[in-house]
Amino acid sequence: MTADQIVFWVFAPVSIVSALLMLAQRNAVHAALFLIVNLFTLAVFFLLLDAPFLFAVQIIVYAGAIMVLFLFVIMLLGVDREEQLVEHLKGQRPLAVLLGAGLVAEIVVAVRAGIGFAERVPEGFGVVNEGGNPKALSEVLFRDYFLPFEVTSVLLIVAAVSAMVLAQRRARPVTRAEREAGVGGGRP
Amino acid sequence: MSTPIASFVVLSGILFAIGTAGVLVRRNALVIFMSVELQLNAVNLALVAFSRMHNELDGQILAFFSMVVAAAEVVVGLAIIVSVYRRRRTADVDAVSELRW
Numbered sequence: 001m002t003a004d005q006i007v008f009w010v011f012a013p014v015s016i017v018s019a020l021l022m023l024a025q026r027n028a029v030h031a032a033l034f035l036i037v038n039l040f041t042l043a044v045f046f047l048l049l050d051a052p053f054l055f056a057v058q059i060i061v062y063a064g065a066i067m068v069l070f071l072f073v074i075m076l077l078g079v080d081r082e083e084q085l086v087e088h089l090k091g092q093r094p095l096a097v098l099l100g101a102g103l104v105a106e107i108v109v110a111v112r113a114g115i116g117f118a119e120r121v122p123e124g125f126g127v128v129n130e131g132g133n134p135k136a137l138s139e140v141l142f143r144d145y146f147l148p149f150e151v152t153s154v155l156l157i158v159a160a161v162s163a164m165v166l167a168q169r170r171a172r173p174v175t176r177a178e179r180e181a182g183v184g185g186g187r188p
Numbered sequence: 189m190s191t192p193i194a195s196f197v198v199l200s201g202i203l204f205a206i207g208t209a210g211v212l213v214r215r216n217a218l219v220i221f222m223s224v225e226l227q228l229n230a231v232n233l234a235l236v237a238f239s240r241m242h243n244e245l246d247g248q249i250l251a252f253f254s255m256v257v258a259a260a261e262v263v264v265g266l267a268i269i270v271s272v273y274r275r276r277r278t279a280d281v282d283a284v285s286e287l288r289w
Contacts, residue, residue: 008191012199019206019226028218035222038203042229045196048189049240051248054232054255061255062229066262073266074218077273088282093213100209107201117194121240128243140245141252152256159260166267169274 004048015041028074032067039063050125053134189240196237203230217269217279221262228258 015038022034043058111117129136141149203226210223232251239247269279276283 002190004189005191008195012195015199016202016206019203022222022226023206023210023213023219025219028216031219031222035226038226039229042233045199045233046236048191049196049236050189051236051239051251054236054248054251057252057255061259062225066225066259069262069266070218070222073270076270077218077279096209096212099212100205103205103208104202107205108198111194111197111201115194115197115241117192119193119241121189121191121193122243125240125243128245137245137248137252141249144246145249145253148253152253155260156256159263163263163267166264166271 007044007048011041011044015045029071032070032074035070036063036067039067050129051133053137193237193241197234200230200234200237203227203233215280215282217272217281220281221265221269225258225262228254 018034018037018041022031022038025031025034039058039062043055043063046052046055046058207223207225207227207230210226211220214220214223232254235247235251235254237247239245239251272284273279
């Protein structure tokens with residue numbers, strides 16, 4: 001067993017268990033913390049697959065920025081409220097577990113038929129990563145994928161503006177009921 | 189590297205299935221959103237694994253783009269959750285049922 005296999009078999013169970021624990025948490029903050037563990041293990045897999053740039057981006061963007069945003073919103077909505085874990089729809093939970101298991105079985109069969117379990121990765125990725133992974137990646141990104149890259153920047157600006165528009169508080173006129181009750185300063 | 193590429197793809201499939209089950213089972217909009225993030229990340233892992241398998245960098249580029257789009261999606265989604273919370277005082281998806289048939 002080589003070093004990369006040991007790393008894989010140590011981190012794969014951590015990844016799956018943290019994902020399962022994320023679902024089982026009653027408190028949203030605990031779920032977010034387990035998701036961070038999961039994102040870190042995925043970053044390790046990126047490193048194993050010779051993608052050090054994506055490893056760094058995964059930690060900075062996902063485990064850093066996006067999860068801070070999640071925790072911020074959780075704190076904004078109140079951390080002390082516990083979710084109702086009682087299910088209203090009959091049979092929803094067993095069916096969800098059953099469908100999840102079916103999905104896994106389907107993927108295993110598809111992988112077996114498609115690439116086979118014994119397929120080793122080919123040598124020669126060092127040639128592709130000539131001069132370092134970020135350099136090679138940037139050459140492909142700014143040559144072959146330049147237009148998509150620019151479109152993505154437009155998308156990010158639109159997302160930032162839309163978040164500001166959606167989350168801002170608008171002053172609204174005071175309704176008659178509020179005026180009669182003597183409450184309401186025009187704040188929703 | 190001597191780990192078979194299929195093990196990465198199967199792991200990614202398992203994580204995707206867990207994320208799908210999370211979207212179906214949970215009621216809190218924030219946790220549903222986290223499950224969607226889990227699904228996106230599982231797909232990223234599969235993309236990077238295929239990129240390694242074919243000795244091409246395009247898979248990594250695609251994973252990079254999907255991370256950017258996921259970031260934009262999180263920003264808009266969380267803003268929607270916050271504005272729903274302002275109106276309804278809850279993040280429970282069952283409470284938002286005006287458009288239900």
